Amino acid sequence: MTKPVIICVDDELFVLAGLEKQLKYQFGKQYKIETTSSGNEALEIFKHYQKSQIEIPLMIADQVMPGMQGDELLIEIHTMAPDTLTILLTGLASAEAVGNAVNFANLYRFIAKPWYREDLLLTVKEALTHYFQKKTIKSQELELRRMNELLEEKVRKRTAEVLRQKTELQDTLENLKQTQSKPLESEKMASLGLLTAGIAHEINNPVNYIYAGIDSLKEDLRDVFEVIKGYEQITAQNVNEALENIRSLKEEVAFDELITEVHELTSSIKRGAERTAEIVKGLRTFSHLDKDILETADIYENLETTLIMLRSQYKNRIQIVKSYADLPLIECYPHKLNQVFMNILVNAIQAITDKGVIHITTSLLSDKTPQTVSIEIRDTGHGISDKIRSKIFDPFFTTKDVGQGTGLGLSISFSIIEKHRGSIAVTTRQGEGTAFTIYLPLHTKELKNAKH
Numbered sequence: 001m002t003k004p005v006i007i008c009v010d011d012e013l014f015v016l017a018g019l020e021k022q023l024k025y026q027f028g029k030q031y032k033i034e035t036t037s038s039g040n041e042a043l044e045i046f047k048h049y050q051k052s053q054i055e056i057p058l059m060i061a062d063q064v065m066p067g068m069q070g071d072e073l074l075i076e077i078h079t080m081a082p083d084t085l086t087i088l089l090t091g092l093a094s095a096e097a098v099g100n101a102v103n104f105a106n107l108y109r110f111i112a113k114p115w116y117r118e119d120l121l122l123t124v125k126e127a128l129t130h131y132f133q134k135k136t137i138k139s140q141e142l143e144l145r146r147m148n149e150l151l152e153e154k155v156r157k158r159t160a161e162v163l164r165q166k167t168e169l170q171d172t173l174e175n176l177k178q179t180q181s182k183p184l185e186s187e188k189m190a191s192l193g194l195l196t197a198g199i200a201h202e203i204n205n206p207v208n209y210i211y212a213g214i215d216s217l218k219e220d221l222r223d224v225f226e227v228i229k230g231y232e233q234i235t236a237q238n239v240n241e242a243l244e245n246i247r248s249l250k251e252e253v254a255f256d257e258l259i260t261e262v263h264e265l266t267s268s269i270k271r272g273a274e275r276t277a278e279i280v281k282g283l284r285t286f287s288h289l290d291k292d293i294l295e296t297a298d299i300y301e302n303l304e305t306t307l308i309m310l311r312s313q314y315k316n317r318i319q320i321v322k323s324y325a326d327l328p329l330i331e332c333y334p335h336k337l338n339q340v341f342m343n344i345l346v347n348a349i350q351a352i353t354d355k356g357v358i359h360i361t362t363s364l365l366s367d368k369t370p371q372t373v374s375i376e377i378r379d380t381g382h383g384i385s386d387k388i389r390s391k392i393f394d395p396f397f398t399t400k401d402v403g404q405g406t407g408l409g410l411s412i413s414f415s416i417i418e419k420h421r422g423s424i425a426v427t428t429r430q431g432e433g434t435a436f437t438i439y440l441p442l443h444t445k446e447l448k449n450a451k452h
């Protein structure tokens, strides 16, 4: 490594030689000692080292020299390298020159000629220490500033990141809020689509019944009217003959059976009309999914209505085994409960690929506080694997094909049951089936009030 340089200037050569000797003896190992007899040359030497990026911690200059004076030289040096320290050697202590050098040349000390060797060496040693300490402090300051900037940059980045995350979270929250109301909507639409198909089918049956019944009834009534017409034609003169005609007409149309058939037909038409009315009533229940009114309802009716709606999906394929307990009316949002039953039943129906059974069991758990009813819907479908079991209540989680499932059924059901202060439990075994059990307190409202 190149040694740092101390430059000495004095026009008196023997003085210069002495200076060089003393400095070399003391500092020669670590420093290169350059000497010159003129200010201008000293400047050149200085520039040369500076250009080569060699450190020049100290310049020692005589004050009185031909040409450039010591203080002038040192001022010049200071403007070029503010860190380089300077020492002025002066025989004729010129107060003005020393003042100049102090004020404008970073003068470290001035030393009167002739100097004491020890004094000179000590001063130079101190100057060098001072120079390097200052340098270290400066580089530490630089490092500190760099670290500060780095830190600030990091803080800036972090803040930006936190802000970005915050906006992202806000967006997600906003989306969630929107999807929370949207799913109910789209779910409703999906179930409505499903329902319309089911309902059309369901209504078709009793309506066909009514149609066919009315046609037969019309024919039967025509015969009855014929007989009545016969009676209307009876006069005092033809009574015997007319009665004979009527009797044979009655025989011809099998009048007694005809009357029985008319009765049967009217009651069958009535049954058809009643069934249609029932379905329409069910439909009405489902068209109020948005309603948020707490009512007392009979769970049995809710389950039955839902089953009617889904009949076309399970008929002739899945046996529904019902085991209904004698339940009291429960406080609930009936339309929303319908949606829950619908979602779980549809899942059960979809889980059974061919033939199977769905057991619906309701019970009153009177030993529980608050009093609770349970509704278990158990299917013999394909079951749920351990791997996905924890995810089935997550919104948008579905194993069904695109277009088949939105993955919202269970998450919506979960939030509806939560709203009732109830819970849903699931037990399942792959390949054997799944059971969803809904627990509902009898009185949601009381619980709600008790909470506040």
Ligand SMILES: Nc1ncnc2c1ncn2[C@@H]1O[C@H](COP(=O)(O)OP(=O)(O)OP(=O)(O)O)[C@@H](O)[C@H]1O
Residues within 6 Å of the ligand: 343, 347, 348, 351, 379, 381, 382, 383, 384, 392, 393, 397, 398, 399, 400, 404, 405, 406, 407, 408, 409, 410, 411, 434
């Ligand atoms: N009875 C069940 N048997 C087997 N797997 C089920 C059953 N119920 C739910 N799952 C599983 O849970 C997943 C989520 O059900 P969820 O009802 O939330 O959505 P989905 O039925 O896929 O779609 P969507 O109900 O929105 O039409 C289903 O995709 C299915 O894998």
Ligand SMILES: [Mg+2]
Residues within 6 Å of the ligand: 343, 346, 347, 405, 408, 409, 410
């Ligand atoms: Mg579903």
